[in-house]
Amino acid sequence: MNNLGIVDTKKIIATINDSYGLNLADYSLTTLRRRFSHLMGFFSISLVDDFVQQISRNNIGYQELLDELMIDSTELFRDPSLWRELREKYFPEIGKTVGSKIWLPGITSGDELFSLMVSLKETELIDKIRVVASCPSNRRVVKIKEGGAYDLKKMEIGEANYTRLSGKFEFSKYYELKGNKAFLDNSLVKNVEFDNFNISQVMPNKNYRMIIFRNIMIQYNLPLYEKVIRRLVDSLTIGGYLVLGNKETLDHSEVGKKMQLVNETEKIYRKRID
């Protein structure tokens, strides 16, 4: 576990790029070393050379590789205090403008999306604010649209977070159990616009009032972080909000100066009027 050297890691990065056109060179090295170790374990491969060969012979499907590569361990209502702040202050403000859009780029599970949709429903804004969700994996989109298929343990964490946020209802009203999985009410996401847009590769749409992009850029190196922040800032309306993870910052970015930190604890930034 976790003993991949830099040379091996770079060899795997290059092979994945050659075979699938997926460029991972700008991802943080520690995370990649761990993800590759995880992948090798998942596919029961013990030697790096075997792993590289399996990839270059296309013995590992792209979707399968992508699925296992992605970090999928956020929580429903992670940081309840943020969700409280959003629903009490920010969503009502955004909802005042007809046709306002919120974007979730780069989701890998339904956690952020369902947290958002439950919040919009409970603030009676679900029909007023349009939500766009970008997910690189089609398989994951299918899973999200089916209600997430949550492990019960994970649902317990989400439920505890929801209780801390003092949601309006018993959280159990939002999901049902089938076998050993919990499925969230997928009518919550029926009007969500899904795409598999990848912000690191393509220029995004504009005029979003809010972008929620938490704990994704922690996987990026500095050049990719800078490039993506530029695109995020470009995609926001003047006065639009960018929500990051609570231990992320725009301080290391040049273009981040176009944003003003309006909530330091929850890392909510607002695009300056310039």
Next chain:
Amino acid sequence: MDYKAVIIGGSAGSFQVVTKIIASLPSNYPLPVILCLHRLKHVRSGFVEALSIKSQMPIVEPNDKDAIKTGKIYLAPANYHLYVELGNKFSLSTEDSVNHSRPSIDLSFFSAAYNYKKKLVGIILSGANKDGALGLKSVKDSGGLTIVQDPNECQVPTMTLASMNATNVDHVFSTKRIVDFLLSLA
């Protein structure tokens, strides 16, 4: 030996020990001190404040991509893993919990060992599970110096004993000797 960083892992029963250690370090201590302590993942505030009461060095929970500087104590934030990256920077991760822990001591120690190699001092304190044992082993295997708090002194010795089982640690020290040793590096 010129060390570049000190990393300390602890869990149940380590709070008072950590407090004693950091209270003894002068404000101009020449190494960064990285703390990875098990903590409630949904309680984000209060820990830095509690540790800061007696510390002469500033204590911060780093943001992702922050540079690692001397004269500071860094505390792994709640609900993130804390990694040391090449280029002497921190990075954070929301990967799955390891040993039921996020932050996981093993993961912080792995990344620090990988980046600092023999220029790292790794210390494991009192704790109730085995998180940290493999981390300390990786410090040792990378040529760094390994210390565990004397299990006889630990409120809960599971973590230190697991570490001693995992690798041939360099020193088994009381809290006082840990402090003396760290001061000798200054």
